[in-house]
Amino acid sequence: AQSVTQLGSHVSVSEGALVLLRCNYSSSVPPYLFWYVQYPNQGLQLLLKYTTGATLVKGINGFEAEFKKSETSFHLTKPSAHMSDAAEYFCAVIRQPGRRALTFGSGTRLQVQP
Amino acid sequence: DTAVSQTPKYLVTQMGNDKSIKCEQNLGHDTMYWYKQDSKKFLKIMFSYNNKELIINETVPNRFSPKSPDKAHLNLHINSLELGDSAVYFCASSQAAQGSGQYFGPGTRLTVT
Numbered sequence: 577a578q579s580v581t582q583l584g585s586h587v588s589v590s591e592g593a594l595v596l597l598r599c600n601y602s603s604s605v606p607p608y609l610f611w612y613v614q615y616p617n618q619g620l621q622l623l624l625k626y627t628t629g630a631t632l633v634k635g636i637n638g639f640e641a642e643f644k645k646s647e648t649s650f651h652l653t654k655p656s657a658h659m660s661d662a663a664e665y666f667c668a669v670i671r672q673p674g675r676r677a678l679t680f681g682s683g684t685r686l687q688v689q690p
Numbered sequence: 691d692t693a694v695s696q697t698p699k700y701l702v703t704q705m706g707n708d709k710s711i712k713c714e715q716n717l718g719h720d721t722m723y724w725y726k727q728d729s730k731k732f733l734k735i736m737f738s739y740n741n742k743e744l745i746i747n748e749t750v751p752n753r754f755s756p757k758s759p760d761k762a763h764l765n766l767h768i769n770s771l772e773l774g775d776s777a778v779y780f781c782a783s784s785q786a787a788q789g790s791g792q793y794f795g796p797g798t799r800l801t802v803t
Binding site: 628 | 694723730732733795
C-alpha cells in the first residue's frame with residue numbers, strides 16, 4: 577500500500593521567490609502521483625499528475641513536479657511565487673493497483689509575503 | 691457550467707437528525723467519490739462508485755449511506771448525526787482509467803450542534 581508524506585505543514589516565501597513543496601511517497605509498485613491545490617473555502621483543483629513517461633510534469637499556473645524514483649519523491653516547484661499562489665497544497669497517491677481513490681498527504685499551507 | 695456540483699454548500703443541524711448531501715457531475719465520468727475533510731484539513735476517502743456500483747467503502751459507520759441513482763449522481767445520506775460528523779464533505783468524479791485525475795466539487799460544510 578502507498579502513502580504520502582508532506583514535509584512542512586507551513587511554507588512561507590516572498591513574492592517572486594522559488595516555491596518548493598515537498599512530497600515523498602512509500603512505494604512497492606510504480607505509483608500514480610498527484611498535486612492538488614485548495615483555495616480558502618473552495619474545492620480541490622488538480623495542478624498536475626504523474627502516471628508514466630516523462631518524469632518532469634508541467635501543470636497549471638506555472639507549477640511543475642519531478643518524479644524521482646530513487647528518492648521516492650514528487651516535489652512541487654514554481655520558479656516565481658505570486659500572491660495568488662497562497663493556498664493549501666496536497667500531494668496524493670493512488671494507494672494500490674486497481675484502486676482509484678486517492679490517499680492524501682496532510683497538506684502544506686503556502687504563504688506568500690509581499 | 692459547473693463540472694461537479696454539490697448541494698447544499700452549508701448544512702447546520704442538530705445531533706440525532708438525518709440529512710442528505712447531493713452531488714452531480716456533468717463531465718460524463720463513470721466513477722464518483724465522497725471524501726471527508728476534517729478540521730485539520732486531512733482528507734480521507736469514504737466511498738467510491740463506478741457505474742452506480744459501490745467499489746470502495748472505507749470503514750465508514752453504517753449511519754452513512756451513499757446512493758447512486760445514475761452514474762452522474764452520488765448522494766450521501768447520514769442518519770443520527772453526531773458531533774464528530776462535523777466536517778467538509780467533498781464529492782469528486784473521474785474517468786475509469788486509474789491515472790485519471792479527479793475533479794472535486796466545492797464541498798459541503800456540515801456543522802452538527
